[in-house]
Amino acid sequence: MAEITLYRSKVKPDWCPGCGDYAVLNALQKAVADLDINPKDILAVSGIGCSSNLPGFLNTYGFHGLHGRSLPIATGAKLANHDLTVIATGGDGDGFGIGLGHFVHTVRRNVDILYIVMDNQVYGLTTGQASPTTEKGTKTKSTPGGVIEFPVNPLALALVSGGTFVARGFSGEVNHLTELIKQGIRHKGFALLDVFSPCVTYNKHNTYPWFKERVYKVEDEGHDASNMEAALQRAGEWDGRIPIGVLYQAERPTYEEEELALQAGPLVKQPLGLAGRESVLLEFT
């Protein structure tokens, strides 16, 4: 087990005091320390938004990319070197708004990536507009009359898109969150970890107390994480009690396992070029 400090960069997080993202960062550092993963073998990829600044606070490799595009970048990195532990991070606007298309496709591609979404149901960095997970009726700067649309349900979406690991955590339950991150990293395939990470500045509705009153751990209630129907049913719970924990986990070959070229080992270790491989030209003679 490594020291947690090994994974801390010199950059101090720029989040607001009380932001849920601190807990996610701590849990992530604790998780990779517990799993004893060498920092040089970790790549954290993110998009744009408050939570997407997270890779800069880690003493690992990081790629702080573009709004909504963390998953394609993470996918390419994983294809190039599937020995890396690739973790994508971002927010609900980044992942379920501008990046939603990539989300669905990366889920069904089942690339071995852990995707941690710090879901605060609001656009924080741009100071408080409605996000794709903002509850219907919520008043925000961009929806003074209340949100008209129905929110995206990321867990249900992952389940019906062929997700093999679908989980939810809460920043107010940091030890539980740490265990979920470890499970997500260990899971072979794409792991979605949607985390309630309250925005203390722009979301005055979905607060720590609000979640504390509602969340319960599915494992405490005998939930069978291999049962897709049960997972879907729990993913739909919102009014009243809200489940956290691993809703669903299944074994399915990963993209890397099924891709012929990668079966001989990571691409980074395979020779370059065509010298001595002239047979490639035969079909054109």
Place this chain on the structure above:
Amino acid sequence: MARGIDVIIRIGGEGGEGVISAGDIITQALARCSMEIYAFRTYPAEIKGGHAVYQVRASDEMLLSQGDGIDVLVAFNQEAYDRHVAELKPPGILVYDTDAFEPPAEFKGIRYGAPISTVTREKVGSNLTKNIVFVGVVAELFGIPLDRFEELLKQRYGKKGAEAMEKNLVALKAGAEHVREHIVKQDAIKITPRERAPRLVVSGNEALSIGAIAAGLKVYAGYPITPASDIMEWLAKELPKFGGSVVQTEDEIAAIGAVLGASFAGKKAMTATSGPGFSLMVELLGLATMTELPAVIVNVQRCGPSTGMPTKTEQSDLGLAIYGAHGGAPRIVMALSSVEDCFYGIIRAFNFSERFQVPVVVLSDQYLGHRKASINIPDLSQVQIEERAKPTVEELQAYRRYRMTETLVSPMAIPGEMRACYTASGLEHDEAAALNHEPANHQKMVAKRFKKLDAIKHMTGLARRYGVDDPEVAVIGWGSTEGVIREAVDLAQRRGIRVGALHPKVISPLPEDDIRSFLKTVKKVIVPELNYDGQFAKWLRGFFDIDVVSLAKAGGAPFSPKEIVDKIEEVSRNVHTTAVPGV
């Protein structure tokens, strides 16, 4: 030496009738007779229906363009006759299906009519092989040995089973037999197979794909789009055999995203697309510039704007290639000029992108990507593969990802390989990759990203010269027009005009030294390009104080040598009769 054979055969018919495969087969058989080949196809955007055309020019001398006009028209139907007959040069040979139509009495050329549909029905029993009966007719008429086709048909249809192959062989022979029994040859075209070193017959897209693997490609990510899809298709089949992976992403944004991720993780990566996909990619192109990542982005251009004409050629994405992306995002833009250059040019693109740690946009076009040519077999063992600079062990003690070096290119740490953890960001950063929003730092880092490419301005060998050494009139082109420009220069020289040509392979930054030295004696420059607004002419004017005559036409069809030679003559007359430049 008397000029040998130089024949242009055009095949036209309904899309889905096998026009393209017939053309491919004839082309490859001609190549196997050691003929030089210059072939292209144009087809409707629909899968079935619409008019499809295949043209092959074959010669025993080097070919630079598709030529002017046609010698042989193979018309599958009336429409093919109507569309193309005007371009038939005397004596004008027409091969046609008498079951489909009869040319009118005013057609004065040589008629080789055969009841193709009837022959197909009676001798083969399958309508699907009509195109191969046509192939048999053409082969017998012009003396292409049938055994050349038999091997080809076996390779092409053998996989579909013995019955399919047998039908095609029967069709081929039925066509040839009909000619022997019913047609009296009235023309002088006769192909004479010769012994020569073997050559490759490849399309531009194929040559590019082979070159990419030769250059060290490991991850290809792409999304289907005409006319670039065949790059992904060929790589999907071949790249895994050479330790590389192809992923078909959900869109072009994800494709270039995966390319950048793979490059960050240490591998050479590429995507290929056409205009609409390239438009989607530009935001991530800017990220590649900002994070100083090697990446190769191929744009096989087609007519635009918007969806435009997907199956027709154009060179109208130059402005987007140079400037596309917000906020001053320098990159290298290269243009491929011939099928052979698709192989060598893509290797240069990979090497430059690694050397300069920058995205390289490679411009091809539908005409180049889809046309086939015979090229010398490249020596794969001689390909030089460059890799990005990596930090030394000492440097890793206090690693600064964007350190200002003499070349302004900074050694790049690779995840997994070395302990030099850093975060690359699209936000402005300093030499140590730490986020930094100070104007002075921004100025310094923007300059780094631009100036590291300045070396290219002074490189030699990135622009090819042709024609006389001290021209007064010059042609400067870019991309797929190189061959046709050379042919036009040859023709103009035969008419006594002192003309030269220069063809830069790198469009941004331009190899300015070479261009300046070429321009010393030049009074006027003609810039032919397949776009409406003369994008390259404008780009050139921004660097050089020259009198540019833009010969720009919206794409759809490539230039013919005549269009360019006529312009050279006109400009040359002006240079000698007017004192005021530009009038």
